[in-house]
């Protein structure tokens with residue numbers, strides 16, 4: 001089978017939510033960035049865990065998965081967030097900008113309407129903090145029909161932990177290997 005995709009979210013995964021008092025985890029370093037199209041007088045503070053760079057980089061370049069950003073940061077994931085973590089360059093999904101006030105306008109993660117047709121029949125490990133029960137049901141049904149689908153859901157206040165990556169690596173290691181021609 002072709003390489004499984006690894007879809008990677010940013011907000012709530014690499015950038016955990018701040019605490020109610022506005023504080024951010026001591027593990028994370030603050031940066032001020034300017035997303036594409038944003039007023040230069042109005043940059044955005046973000047916070048990233050420098051340990052995530054080495055943690056992710058080795059796996060992303062292992063050839064075991066095809067990594068793709070799946071985030072409302074869109075291209076800025078590749079030009080801002082990835083480089084700040086020292087990650088290798090990899091593609092991003094050019095998600096639309098729907099006018100929605102919740103990330104689950106139909107009860108499931110809005111990104112799925114775009115991810116699903118893009119995936120076609122590919123296996124995927126998808127890391128996002130914002131899945132609902134309907135997404136987990138979708139993943140289970142997709143897997144049951146023969147397309148391995150793993151959803152990994154960090155706590156958005158903690159973000160990505162090493163065990164999440166371990167979960168993906170374990171999942172990949174159990175997939176049928178591509179046959180060498």
Ligand SMILES: [Mg+2]
Nearest residue numbers: 009011012129
């Ligand atoms: Mg998120």
